[in-house]
Amino acid sequence: MEEKGSLTSITTPEQAIREFSGGQFVIWLCEEVTNQVQAWPILRSLAEKEPGPAKFRKFLLQVYLSERAMWDGADGEPGFLRFAIANLSESDEPAAEHGLEALQSNFAAEDLSASWARLFESLEMPTADLKRVEPKEITRNYIAELSELYSNSVWQEAVGAFVALQVVAPFKFDAILKLAKGLGLNEKVLEVLKVLASRKIGSRQLAYELLEKISFSEPFKELIWQGATKALEAEEEFLNQASHYLEKSLE
Numbered sequence: 008m009e010e011k012g013s014l015t016s017i018t019t020p021e022q023a024i025r026e027f028s029g030g031q032f033v034i035w036l037c038e039e040v041t042n043q044v045q046a047w048p049i050l051r052s053l054a055e056k057e058p059g060p061a062k063f064r065k066f067l068l069q070v071y072l073s074e075r076a077m078w079d080g081a082d083g084e085p086g087f088l089r090f091a092i093a094n095l096s097e098s099d100e101p102a103a104e105h106g107l108e109a110l111q112s113n114f115a116a117e118d119l120s121a122s123w124a125r126l127f128e129s130l131e132m133p134t135a136d137l138k139r140v141e142p143k144e145i146t147r148n149y150i151a152e153l154s155e156l157y158s159n160s161v162w163q164e165a166v167g168a169f170v171a172l173q174v175v176a177p178f179k180f181d182a183i184l185k186l187a188k189g190l191g192l193n194e195k196v197l198e199v200l201k202v203l204a205s206r207k208i209g210s211r212q213l214a215y216e217l218l219e220k221i222s223f224s225e226p227f228k229e230l231i232w233q234g235a236t237k238a239l240e241a242e243e244e245f246l247n248q249a250s251h252y253l254e255k256s257l258e
Contacts, residue, residue, distance in 0.1 A: 024232060025225065027228075028222060029220075029222050030219050032218070033219050036218070037174055040171050041178070047246070053183065053185070056254070058186075064127070064130040064132060065252040066249055066252040066253045067126075067130070068132075068140055073142070076154075091157045091158075094158055095162045100162075102221045102224075103221075106162070106166050109217045125195070125198070126187075126198075128196075149245040153172075156168050156234065156241070157169070163227050164237070166217055167230065167234030168235060169234075170213070171234070171239055173210040174211065175239070176210065177204050179242075180203035181204040184200040186253075
């Protein structure tokens with residue numbers, strides 16, 4: 008991956024799209040997504056909350072279900088990643104082939120189900136119940152919004168959205184990990200949150216692999232940024248709504 012250059016003269020996405028190409032554009036995109044996420048009030052406020060185990064479990068369930076939606080469900084229902092791959096595979100543009108190959112080669116789904124199950128068992132939710140749980144309305148809306156983005160947007164938007172959420176994920180799970188530690192849970196059961204929070208470098212490497220070769224055309228860069236922006240808006244709204252489970256009883 009290219010070394011970080013001087014990006015201080017860039018003040019707007021429009022300027023970055025116009026002036027940066029290839030690896031430098033990818034570096035800017037990752038930094039811009041990171042800066043936006045770190046400024047989200049919801050991530051800062053999570054550290055200040057002190058929910059009991061029951062409220063934390065309700066919140067974490069919705070996060071878990073939103074995360075599980077990336078992969079194919081146990082019932083065979085396709086996940087976000089399948090939509091993104093299908094979107095790219097339908098394009099006749101040679102540039103889409105690179106993104107398609109990168110997604111297919113890098114995302115053999117890592118099975119974290121056992122680690123998730125241990126965490127929820129520590130929160131008094133048996134694995135059998137975890138397998139049957141259904142997403143609440145806020146999570147269904149989030150899943151539907153991202154499914155639409157991955158499957159019906161132009162492929163550059165779909166890839167931009169995917170990359171943005173991969174960059175967001177470690178920051179999100181780092182905040183959730185800090186919240187979980189406040190409950191005094193055993194370090195072993197926090198393994199899944201630690202794994203997901205540890206991927207800041209990996210998410211940037213993936214962004215570079217997916218985007219570097221398709222970030223020379225200005226129209227492509229505009230679409231990548233549009234997809235990233237839509238994904239960030241959906242993610243922030245979801246976390247804002249899901250965080251209500253930490254504060255009061257919601258069904």
